[in-house]
Amino acid sequence: MQYLFLLYSxxxxxxxxxxxxxxxxxxxxxxxxxxxxxxxxxxxSNRLRPTETATTVRTANGKLQVLDGPFIESKEELGGYxxxxxxxxxxxxxxxxxxxxxxxxxxxxxxxxxTMAPADQQNVAAQEALAAK
Amino acid sequence: MTSPxxxxxxxxxxxxxxxxxxxxxxxxxxxxxxxxxxAAAEDALSEAFAAALEDWPVNGCPANPEAWLLxxxxxxxxxxxxxxxxxxxxxxxxxxxxxxxxxxxDSEIPDRRLGLMFAxxxxxxxxxxxxxxxxxxxxxLDAARIGSAFLMSPAAIGQRLVRAKTKIRQAGIPLRIPERxxxxxxxxxxxxxxxxxxxxxxxxxxxxxxxxxxxxxEAIYLCRLVARLLPGEPEALGLLALMLYAEARRKARRSxxxxxxxxxxxxxxxxxxxxxxxxxxxxxxxxxxxxxxxYQLEAAIQSAHLAxxxxxxxxxxxxxxxxxxxxxxxxxxxxxxxxxxxLAEMEGAAAGLAALNAVAGDPRVLDYQPYWAARADLxxxxxxxxxxxxxxxxxxxxxxxxxxxELLARRAQQLG
Numbered sequence: 001m002q003y004l005f006l007l008y009s010x011x012x013x014x015x016x017x018x019x020x021x022x023x024x025x026x027x028x029x030x031x032x033x034x035x036x037x038x039x040x041x042x043x044x045s046n047r048l049r050p051t052e053t054a055t056t057v058r059t060a061n062g063k064l065q066v067l068d069g070p071f072i073e074s075k076e077e078l079g080g081y082x083x084x085x086x087x088x089x090x091x092x093x094x095x096x097x098x099x100x101x102x103x104x105x106x107x108x109x110x111x112x113x114x115t116m117a118p119a120d121q122q123n124v125a126a127q128e129a130l131a132a133k
Numbered sequence: 134m135t136s137p138x139x140x141x142x143x144x145x146x147x148x149x150x151x152x153x154x155x156x157x158x159x160x161x162x163x164x165x166x167x168x169x170x171x172a173a174a175e176d177a178l179s180e181a182f183a184a185a186l187e188d189w190p191v192n193g194c195p196a197n198p199e200a201w202l203l204x205x206x207x208x209x210x211x212x213x214x215x216x217x218x219x220x221x222x223x224x225x226x227x228x229x230x231x232x233x234x235x236x237x238x239d240s241e242i243p244d245r246r247l248g249l250m251f252a253x254x255x256x257x258x259x260x261x262x263x264x265x266x267x268x269x270x271x272x273x274l275d276a277a278r279i280g281s282a283f284l285m286s287p288a289a290i291g292q293r294l295v296r297a298k299t300k301i302r303q304a305g306i307p308l309r310i311p312e313r314x315x316x317x318x319x320x321x322x323x324x325x326x327x328x329x330x331x332x333x334x335x336x337x338x339x340x341x342x343x344x345x346x347x348x349x350x351e352a353i354y355l356c357r358l359v360a361r362l363l364p365g366e367p368e369a370l371g372l373l374a375l376m377l378y379a380e381a382r383r384k385a386r387r388s389x390x391x392x393x394x395x396x397x398x399x400x401x402x403x404x405x406x407x408x409x410x411x412x413x414x415x416x417x418x419x420x421x422x423x424x425x426x427x428y429q430l431e432a433a434i435q436s437a438h439l440a441x442x443x444x445x446x447x448x449x450x451x452x453x454x455x456x457x458x459x460x461x462x463x464x465x466x467x468x469x470x471x472x473x474x475x476l477a478e479m480e481g482a483a484a485g486l487a488a489l490n491a492v493a494g495d496p497r498v499l500d501y502q503p504y505w506a507a508r509a510d511l512x513x514x515x516x517x518x519x520x521x522x523x524x525x526x527x528x529x530x531x532x533x534x535x536x537x538x539e540l541l542a543r544r545a546q547q548l549g
Contacts, residue, residue: 001305088307089257090315111304 002043002112003092005082009105010075011050028100036084036095043083051077076105083112145189149182152198158271160203162245164210166308171249171270172298173210181206203242246271247362248309250355251319253297254326255306262297263326264333269294271358272351282333282348310363320363324372324428327355331376349380360415370419371429377412378435381405393536401442409439430459434471449479466495467503474507482514502531506541518548 017025029047036042054070070077082099086092089111096107157178164174181202195201252258253267265283268274276291283290300306311319331352353376360369385403386394394400416432434455440447456472459465469492477485489508498504509524525545532538 003305087305089255089305090307090311092305093257113303 001088001092002083002085002114003089004110004112005084005092005096005099005101006078006108006110007080007082007099007101007105008076008108009079009101011077011079013104025100025104032099033082035098036082041084041086041091041095043085045080045082047080048078050079079105142190144194145186148189148194148198149185152202153182153273156199156202156242157273158246158249159242159244160199160206161270161273162249162308163203163242164206166245166248169252169302169306169308171252171301171308172295173213174206175270175273177206177209177213178202180209199242244362245308246358248307250323250359251310252301252306252308254319254322255301256319256322257304257306258297258300259293262293263322264329265290266294266297267323267326267355268330268348268351270298271355274351282330316366320359320366320368323359324356324368327352327359328372328376328428330355331379349376349383352376353380365422367419367422367424368426368428370415371426371432374412374415374419374432375428375435377408377415378432378439381408381412387536391536393534393540395540396438397441404439404442409442412436425458425462427459427463430455430462434459447478449475453479466492466498467501469495470498470501470504470507473511477511477514482511486511486515500531502528502537505531509541509544513544513548521545522548 014022014025033042033045036045051070054068056067056069056071058065080101084092084095086095089109092109092111096102096109099107101107160178161171161174164177165171168174184205185198185202189195249270250267253270254263258266265279268279269276275287276294277287279285279294280287280290301308310316331349333348353373356369356373356376360366360373363369381404382396382399384405385399385401388394412432413436416429416436419429419432434452437448437452437455452475453472456468456475459468460472470489473485473488473492476488486508489504489511492498492504505524505528509521509528512518512521512524522545525541529538529541529545532541
């Protein structure tokens with residue numbers, strides 16, 4: 001089962017850190033990523049630029065609305081994610097607890113809802129057509 | 134699978150009920166073990182029970198009714214998986230495509246109930262729904278009965294049970310016993326949920342509400358199960374002892390007219406000796422492990438209160454010491470309140486009141502009835518009648534049981 005870790009933290013804290021502290025922070029995330037890879041559970045991860053670079057988009061009455069800023073203004077912002085593949089929630093929670101983000105922020109753990117690939121959809125359509133006959 | 138003798142409707146009903154009572158949770162746990170789909174397992178099992186009531190009178194009661202039900206339930210599960218393949222959105226695919234375990238249809242069905250209980254009491258499940266969830270998934274209690282015990286409408290509790298089961302499946306909460314290093318913390322949540330179920334039953338001290346009275350028995354059943362399946366865990370035995378001690382005094386807690394009777398005034402001849410003996414045995418067995426815990430301490434306190442039954446005065450020094458240990462272990466203000474009450478018995482009301490004042494800083498006690506009742510009693514004993522009266526009033530305002538309210542009002546009136 002795949003799980004997405006959404007890492008929330010106070011992004012202003014980063015700029016208040018000394019260069020040494022920032023290096024330590026980066027090293028901690030690098031070590032964590034390597035541990036995930038070594039365990040064979042790593043699927044992907046990324047860090048996000050600060051929310052001041054965020055742009056929010058929606059369409060209303062077919063018209064595109066573009067706004068400066070994140071969807072939700074809060075004290076702790078979404079700053080990055082990890083996507084991992086483990087057998088169950090217990091394994092996911094155990095990995096989330098080891099993530100450096102759990103120490104300087106909070107991590108929301110969400111299970112991935114698999115969607116069908118286009119090829120599968122065609123398959124099902126064909127099966128349904130056969131079943132109808 | 135069939136015996137030559139068709140059996141009567143009454144026999145069928147009896148056989149089905151016996152399996153339901155003994156094997157319901159075992160079958161649900163086994164059917165849901167791999168998919169994590171508790172709701173589907175329950176549905177399949179209830180269809181299997183319905184099939185049994187039709188089949189057994191015609192073809193005879195099977196030699197192994199449990200295996201018969203498992204086979205039918207498993208078939209229903211596969212059928213519904215096939216149906217859903219066309220109806221349900223994509224997320225069902227990975228679960229329904231999974232093979233239902235093929236082992237042990239005709240031999241002993243492995244007991245996976247403990248794994249199911251650990252899933253029901255998982256930290257990722259809302260703490261307030263853990264006990265109801267366990268009662269439903271492991272014991273098969275319906276939403277109406279659970280709702281009446283937990284003072285919620287069947288619709289509301291049903292909705293929350295569905296949500297919890299969906300979370301188990303969709304979030305991937307495993308139905309298994311946790312690893313060794315996680316076990317103590319996870320077992321605590323299981324035992325807490327069992328105790329929560331018991332406490333709901335206990336609150337109905339008059340025993341007028343059958344749904345709630347039975348809940349205490351169901352909780353004891355669940356705890357016996359945990360203690361049997363995890364023999365190395367003394368806290369399971371500790372909780373079992375605690376509940377048996379409490380249950381042993383059920384008949385003594387009310388007068389025939391239904392008035393509440395405090396522990397110190399109870400007729401000890403009404404205490405159930407058999408349950409007390411079982412509680413003592415469980416506690417002794419727990420202490421043999423040499424690992425102290427909250428439930429063992431609480432059970433030991435209950436055991437100390439039995440002195441009166443043996444014609445001796447309570448050893449309050451020992452009780453205070455046990456509360457000291459409990460307080461150190463849990464930091465619970467409830468332990469602090471009870472410690473103050475025990476201290477008052479040993480050193481007088483003023484000492485008890487001083488100890489109680491030390492607990493008063495905790496905001497959690499301010500809407501806790503036993504704190505105000507204890508405070509009122511101690512104030513009355515030190516002669517501060519006006520303060521005692523207002524404390525009784527707050528206690529009465531916080532109590533939902535009318536007979537306890539009555540007792541508190543009587544005590545307030547005696548102050549003149």
